[in-house]
Amino acid sequence: MTFISDYKKAFKAEWLKLKGSGMFWLALIMSVFIPVLYTLALLIQNRSSITNVNTVNPWKEQIVNCFQGFGSFFFPIFLTLVVIRLTQMEHRGGGWKLIETQPVLKPALYLGKFSMAVLVSFFCIVGLVIFSLVGGAFIMLNKPAYGFSQAIIPFSDIAGLSFRLLISGLGILGIQFLFSVVISGFLGPFGIGLAATITGNILNAFGKALWWPWSAPALTVSNPDGSATGKYLLHYEWLSIFWMILALWLGYQWYQRKTFKRAFFKPFVRVAYLLVPILVFSFLFLFINKPVQLLAYGKTVIAGSIDSKEKIQTAYLLSEPLFDTILEIPVDKNRFHLKTEKNIPPAVYYFKAGSMTAMRIFFGSNDSMFINVMSDGKNSKFTTGGNRLPENEFIKKNFQNDSYQLYYLENFSYEMKPDVFAAELIQQWRSETDKIDNFKTADKLKPADDFIQLQKKLISLNFLKLADIKYARTFRIYHPNDSLKLPASVNEIRKSVSYNDSSLLGYLQYREIMTDYFQQSLKLSLSNDTAYILKAVNNIPSGSVRDYLIYNRIKEAIGRTRDSMQREMLILNYVPLISKTKIQQTLIAQHELLKSLHRGKEAPNFYASALNKDTFSLENFKGRYVVIDVWASWCGPCKVQSPNFERLAEQFTNTNVAFVALSVDDNSWSWRFEATEKSFRVLQLIANGKESFLKPYGIETIPRFILLGPDGKIINAQMPYPSEPEFEDILKREIPGLNIY
């Protein structure tokens, strides 16, 4: 009781001392700086910063960016300065002896002062939020295309992030408080804070800062969404609290007994005051830092919700590469829950619901998975949960073995002697496999062993391929008279995987690696489809890898070939060489689709919206020629072609020709941002459900240009690019009486 009432007294006195201390100004200046800078940058910037295909809330982005700008450097320095100011007011005026001769318990005084540091930090974060939002409001008024006015401010996310940022600063506050109390000068504690913050930033850059208290704010802001498993705090935030407690304990002992020696060594039993807390801390540290592997659920369950205006009755789990249906998941009132006994080998699958972009997920038998889809019709966003959470996060983060070092190794290995190459190869291989071994989510969750094994095998295969094919080939060229002998160390990779690993068959990545392997080892000719296929059939054992090679070749060939007879020939002769009927069917379907897009065929209908939100379909263009530019705001090559398209639209002003730019953007804000600045001679549309447009037109890549006749029939479904004179020639040839201005 005495402690609590004393703490209240100390708190009130400390609160009074803040008056005129400049602390609020410090908090204000620190919190206003980054939001102002970031807001100005957004205002000056000429293009949309929102290119993410998933739903991005601009308010959240604003907050997160401001927090990220603030968290890693400004915040630790600010905390250091706050603590120094709070303690300097005692050091300079002799305040310690004043407060220590008052009838107030010393720990209450110590904690009362520390509380002020926490409080001021809290004000600073509140300021940061307010100024970020004010900045957002400012952008909303000046740049409507950024979409601030359409989005809702995510207050609960902001509160969560603010809370975590404050917690992440507690460790720094505690430690700086320790130093600032025992060191009476300004420079000492400031130097420590500055050096430690810089160290933290360096450690962070190497991803090795998970324990360093000065790095905690940087880690927190780099994980703005926090725990994926619904916990309030991430492990380094817990660690920050532990650091604070340890520092407060040691700091108080030191402060109370004046010297380090007297605090912890005199009499010698006081060593316990030092060692016991450090021991407890170490234990907690190890406990909180220990990665956790989630156990398999035991039953195969896939469940979740789809938040969409679209009426969806079935969702699908599809397998690569042909989108075979693995599971049909019935959806009722936007919810689904499917328990299955089917054997599903753990692999990457696609989850597809309605017209939304399919999502890659890692899933298999005995896994439980929760999927939440949010979509407003054009933009969609997925979140996943369940025991495969770390695996899916790994996939989402798109960890691929395409580091700079690997690129270097792939492209400059000809300069290396075999032993140098092998050493380099082993080293890169280790670092890549370590990456998957050491992968942890923000929650310290580690992927399951099966996933780690699979990923490591794929990595090993890539490296093996590099040694066996690429390097072997360059060696033959440079040393035609020698035979290549790689050092035995390479066998370490060889032991971990083989080219005929049946457990990898389900992986697209495996098939891609093997395609590459066979193409290079068999010297398959890319210029001759027939020779390629025949050689593959003769040299590769029948199975999914061979099927995949042939499938890809045929698909590529029929996509490229304009001559329908030639396509027919390819399909008739080579499709039967594929062992799986399913794959055969896919190719035949593709062939049929291409046939349906021939000149004179009925053009598939589609629906699209204009900038003023009017809906258009093919019906609206009846009686006019339609020239369509299929594009998206994120597509660079499209932007190169668009001006040429617009130039033609401005040249040919016949009323019977409609020039249409049809966007397949997921993010309607980005589309709107780009489309508003385009030529008014081109009708700007965005596809309502891009799949229902792309599929029947067989569009797999953009830009794509299509010419339709006034009768609603196809004239040319695969026009050349408008940058080529042929484009204009076709228009002139096909559209009678085309005016030229």
Add this chain to the structure above:
Amino acid sequence: MNLTNTYAIETSGLNYTFKYGRKVVNEVSLQVPDQSIFGFLGPNGAGKTTTIRLITGMLENEPDNIFIRGKSLKKNIPGIFESMGTLIETPSLYLHLSGRDNLRVITRLRNMNEIRVEEVLEIVGLQNDAKRKVKEYSLGMKQRLGMGMALLPDPSLLILDEPANGLDPAGIIEVREMLIRLNREYGKTIFISSHLLGEVEKTCTHLGIIHKGVLKFQGTLAELQKDIGHGKQVTIKTTNPMQWKNFITEKFPDVTATVNNEFIFQLQDADEVTRINQQLVEAGVPVKSIRLNEGLEEWFIKMTSN
């Protein structure tokens, strides 16, 4: 325990050794009577401030040998400060706060009514400067504010380290009168350290003298004077002393002639001065001046100068 038998401050064999072994307080056993003004006198570096820091708990002291009103200091920190007001060395002030807010800090730490702040401002004469930041204060104003902060809780025991520091003569007199008033009218015990004998003599009822860490004397002023024979010597100067030297030394056997040819007379009591003067004048000795020797100061200087 009967309060009348208890000292306001009592130490038994207080010791303090700095790093590197310099003993700054050596077996100091202070006994500060209740309701006294105790002057703690000593030259700079004698150990006064260290002693004060020990009896206010500012310096860690292993043995349990400091008692405030009979209660162990060690066992009663911080509750014991409830009835103590302290001013140690330079006043402890928050430079970025106003004078008034500095006082309010104390009221908050002691859970007191803030009305007291205005009373104290009046006592130390800072009403007109209460709003100004302390960093703009003069040395004297800071000293007075520091005094105010010690007085604020209306403590029954005041411990003041060199309270006259930085004050102008008028301020010194003011402080002196205030302390005497606090002692006489409100019965406060006041412990003052000083290196100025005159100051202590004019204010204190009791005094302790410390030199090189050792307590040389403690008691009332009267006891001290008795001890060292205060007021029992006169120095008499004559014109042409060489002529009268033999005459005087023969007539008054207790007289010693100094090298300056002054004559020092030992007295039995103060009235003897008149008699000696009369005898000298009657004998035709041309007396130029008669000075009563201030033995206390001489003793003090002599004691503290080596």
